[in-house]
């Protein structure tokens with residue numbers, strides 16, 4: 001059985017990122033969740049022009065640098081500049097313009113005095129406090145960003161803040177990597193889809209839906225290929241079809257040592273390179289990982305194949321631990337594709353047989369002091385899907401560690 005970290009290294013080494021041939025142009029309002037493929041720059045400076053940070057008066061620093069309440073400077077107000085209005089007049093010595101927050105600075109002025117430090121009489125303003133410095137309360141053109149500089153790098157995930165930056169830069173279209181297509185196959189003659197009546201001996205193919213949901217949430221496109229009975233020819237056809245339409249293939253079931261576990265022999269038959277058959281992980285031991293070197297995959301990338309165990313918890317735990325990071329790395333993300341780890345104090349004692357790296361499901365609960373881990377109640381059998389609900393984290397007991405006492409710290413994979 002391969003140690004978990006070695007299995008992870010093999011998988012991530014094969015998960016080559018999308019390349020420049022896998023890009024598409026999307027409209028800004030459809031870009032959330034996508035990954036930037038070509039670095040974005042803007043032809044605009046930010047701010048676009050000098051503007052005022054305060055409601056007050058645009059003045060020449062030289063006129064007001066020595067003033068005080070006892071010795072105010074009196075300036076003629078020659079123009080009012082509300083937001084959105086382009087100033088028409090230049091400020092000459094002994095002149096000022098009324099200016100509002102965000103408004104364009106008039107030429108000739110170089111400083112803003114807050115209105116709290118002034119009083120007006122008719123068309124004159126009395127400056128009662130000298131500004132702290134030349135340029136006070138002026139947001140200078142290009143202070144935040146100069147046109148042409150890198151704005152968003154390749155591999156950036158587009159979430160709300162990045163979409164805001166693109167909108168402000170008038171980038172109404174953006175070049176992103178194509179989404180990773182993930183084929184999902186459920187093997188098992190005992191399986192039926194959720195909308196069918198259950199006959200004796202049958203169970204619902206819940207893995208198909210669990211994995212499709214996980215792939216969607218991770219930014220991939222799930223291709224739900226449905227149920228394939230435990231028949232080598234049927235499994236072979238399903239996998240062969242999947243290699244033509246997907247970047248990653250997930251099957252669940254049929255990878256253990258049973259008489260009807262055909263996946264491994266079919267993979268070998270289809271010319272896949274099987275990297276490993278078993279991992280020292282609990283649940284998830286019979287995880288199979290293979291690659292198909294496909295001519296139709298640009299830049300020589302291979303199609304990744306994960307033969308997940310059939311047990312619903314095993315399928316999800318191995319998908320959280322191995323498939324999601326590989327999918328995110330494949331998606332072109334420059335960062336943030338690695339598994340997310342935390343240290344939390346366990347609210348319950350945790351047990352393991354110590355033979356495999358053991359993943360116990362439950363909830364990571366942030367608290368003002370230190371995060372805590374709440375173990376899911378009920379059976380931790382890998383067939384028990386029910387107490388998997390509300391799981392957002394897995395406590396990890398490494399090989400050789402058989403217990404974590406109540407209140408002790410434990411390493412947690414969270415998602």
Ligand SMILES: Nc1nc2c(c(=O)[nH]1)N[C@H]1C(S)=C(S)[C@@H](COP(=O)(O)OP(=O)(O)OC[C@H]3O[C@@H](n4cnc5c(N)ncnc54)[C@H](O)[C@@H]3O)O[C@H]1N2
Pocket residue numbers: 186187188190191203204205206207208252253254255256257258261283284285286308309310311312314382383
């Ligand atoms: N003698 C041994 N038996 C088993 C071993 C072993 O080492 N020696 N490994 C056990 C472990 S660990 C696991 S995990 C399972 C994995 O077996 P398979 O990957 O071959 O999965 P199946 O046998 O096809 O199914 C296992 C279990 O999960 C249910 N299942 C299957 N597909 C789905 C699905 N799409 N949705 C929901 N549930 C599914 C299936 O009905 C079985 O109950 O092998 C152990 N055995």
Ligand code: MOO
Pocket residue numbers: 281282283284285286309311313314382
């Ligand atoms: O690996 Mo299995 O998932 O322990 O039951």
Ligand SMILES: [Mg+2]
Pocket residue numbers: 253254255256257258260261310
């Ligand atoms: Mg089996």
